[in-house]
Amino acid sequence: MTILVTGGAGYIGSHMVLELLDAGERAVVLDDLSAGFPWAVAEGAPLVVGDSGDQALVARLIRDHGIDAIIHFAASVIVPDSVRDPLGYYRNNTVNSRALIECAIANGIRQFIFSSTAAVYGDPAKVPANEDTPTQPTSPYGWSKLMSEIMLRDAAHAHGLNHMILRYFNVAGGDPRRRAGQSSKAATHLIKVAVETALRLRSKLEIFGTDYPTPDGTCIRDYIHVSDLTCAHLDALRHLRAGGPSLTLNCGYGRGFSVREVIDTVKRVAGVDFRVETAPRRAGDPARIVADAEKVRTMLGFKPRFDNLATIVEHALAWERELMMRRARAEPEPAASTPPGSERAGRRAK
Numbered sequence: 001m002t003i004l005v006t007g008g009a010g011y012i013g014s015h016m017v018l019e020l021l022d023a024g025e026r027a028v029v030l031d032d033l034s035a036g037f038p039w040a041v042a043e044g045a046p047l048v049v050g051d052s053g054d055q056a057l058v059a060r061l062i063r064d065h066g067i068d069a070i071i072h073f074a075a076s077v078i079v080p081d082s083v084r085d086p087l088g089y090y091r092n093n094t095v096n097s098r099a100l101i102e103c104a105i106a107n108g109i110r111q112f113i114f115s116s117t118a119a120v121y122g123d124p125a126k127v128p129a130n131e132d133t134p135t136q137p138t139s140p141y142g143w144s145k146l147m148s149e150i151m152l153r154d155a156a157h158a159h160g161l162n163h164m165i166l167r168y169f170n171v172a173g174g175d176p177r178r179r180a181g182q183s184s185k186a187a188t189h190l191i192k193v194a195v196e197t198a199l200r201l202r203s204k205l206e207i208f209g210t211d212y213p214t215p216d217g218t219c220i221r222d223y224i225h226v227s228d229l230t231c232a233h234l235d236a237l238r239h240l241r242a243g244g245p246s247l248t249l250n251c252g253y254g255r256g257f258s259v260r261e262v263i264d265t266v267k268r269v270a271g272v273d274f275r276v277e278t279a280p281r282r283a284g285d286p287a288r289i290v291a292d293a294e295k296v297r298t299m300l301g302f303k304p305r306f307d308n309l310a311t312i313v314e315h316a317l318a319w320e321r322e323l324m325m326r327r328a329r330a331e332p333e334p335a336a337s338t339p340p341g342s343e344r345a346g347r348r349a350k
Contacts, residue, residue, distance in 0.1 A: 002026040002065045004098065006052040007073030008045065009036025012115070012171060012226055016071060017042045019230040028065045030058070031074065042298035053096030055103040062107045067238075069111040070104055071233060072097065075145070078188055079119065082141035083283040093144035098151055105159045107269055111240040112163040113233055117250065118222070118252070120146040120167060122284035127256070128222075130292035131167075131248050139284030149248070162246055164236040169222040169252030169291045171229055173312040174319030181319030182226075185315045190262055191223070195316045197268035199324065202344070205274065207259050209281035212288075218259035220288040222252035225315070234302040249301055252291025253307050262309070269313045 003020055008029030013036065020027045027045045030052055041047045046065075050057045052074040061067060075093045076082065082089040097114075104112055119142030120135045137143045149165050156163045172191040174181030182192045197205040210217040232251050240246075247305040257265075267273055296302045306312060 001069070002028060002067045003069045003071055004028050004030060004058075004061060004065070004067045005045075005071050005073065006030045007036065007075065007115075008032060009038060009041050010049060010073060011035075011180075011182045011184070012168075012229065013073040014040040014042070015226045016073065016233055017045045018175060018179055019227070021045060023234055026065075028061060028067065029260075030061065035076075035184060037183055040183060041340055042179070048288065053099040055099050058100060058103045059107050062103075064110065068109060069113070069237060070100070070109055071094065071113045071115075071237070072100060073115045073117065077117075077141065079139045079141045079284040080188070080282045082114050082139050082144070082259060086140035089140045089144045091145075093141070094147045094151075097148040101152055101161075105155060105161055110162060111237060112156070112161055113167045113236050113240075114148065114152055114163065116145045116165050116167045117142065118167050118250070118289050118291065119167045121151065121286075121289065124289070127288050128254055128290040128292040129250070131250055131295055133292075135284055138286055141284070150210045152250075153246075156246060162240045164240060165248040166229075166232060166236060166247065166296075167248065167250050167291075167313075168229060169224055169289060171226050171251070173225040173227065173315040174224050176306075176315055178322045180320055181316070181322070183323060190221075190259060191266065191313060191316050192320075193267040194263055195270065195313065195320045197274045198266055198272050198317070199320055200292055200323075201320075203275065205263065205276050206279040207263075207276060208279050208285065210278050213279075214258055214287055216258050216260045219285055220256040220258050220290065222254065222256050222290040223262070223309060223312055224252050225304070225312050228304045228306050231305070232296060232300065232302050235302050239300050244299075247295075249296040249299065250291040250293050251296055252293045253304060254291050254293045256288060256290035257309055262313075265309050266313050266317075269310055270317055 009031035
């Protein structure tokens with residue numbers, strides 16, 4: 001049995017591939033490399049450069065690699081960008097997901113795990129949000145994911161596709177063994193930006209909005225370690241393989257931290273101070289999003305290993321220092337793009 005990981009050269013996807021290989025699973029990566037890196041794909045997982053909406057390519061991969069499960073990460077994920085380019089997000093996130101779901105059903109895929117988001121809840125009236133909290137996204141990104149959820153549930157009901165929808169809260173940190181991490185130079189994730197600022201890779205950090213209805217006026221988020229998140233996916237895969245029912249589950253820790261609290265934690269863990277400025281709110285940002293994560297623990301037996309903000313920051317800092325050393329050595333150099341639809345052997349990030 002082999003798992004197709006779409007977006008497997010990106011941040012969360014590359015950690016998922018490591019989790020699968022560490023568990024003795026076989027994985028194939030499909031990524032268009034718009035946000036991922038060839039060197040981030042672990043050794044032992046073939047990388048195919050292409051679009052998750054390319055049905056002919058996906059059908060060939062299913063046939064050639066004996067794929068029976070898909071974990072679908074490939075998507076555009078920046079909330080403010082989705083406000084500026086909603087049609088691009090609906091195309092990449094929703095239209096491509098529709099094509100992938102249709103191809104999965106047509107080619108006999110047994111399990112399908114979908115990477116969704118807490119952004120489907122918008123700015124919930126009640127926090128923490130559970131899986132029954134009304135969905136009212138405040139951004140095209142959130143709507144693009146909610147539309148995909150609806151399509152997957154409807155298609156799965158009609159065609160008998162076992163599936164899992166996992167709604168992520170704020171993902172951060174890096175592989176504890178420093179094999180992978182958030183590597184984009186244009187990242188907007190708070191912890192990534194804060195550790196870059198702590199390491200003098202940025203001159204300052206901006207807080208977008210200080211007048212939210214929260215104790216210190218800044219947004220509150222539930223941060224989950226990326227390696228815990230990928231472990232939840234592995235739990236989900238085992239659940240589906242054992243004949244468990246299709247589910248929609250939150251993935252978070254059930255505790256929120258404000259922007260200022262995160263910045264203070266980064267300063268403390270890094271042992272440095274850095275410049276922080278305030279800026280206007282960003283479009284699409286809700287005030288407070290925290291998970292009610294009880295269901296993922298009871299239904300999947302999910303047991304977090306890194307449920308600690310300081311630990312998440314420590315691992316993010318360790319990965320950022322690793323990246324700095326690699327770039328200083330010019331190692332690894334990003335590989336030249338592979339022609340669309342072709343394969344190359346995956347290479348473990350050193």
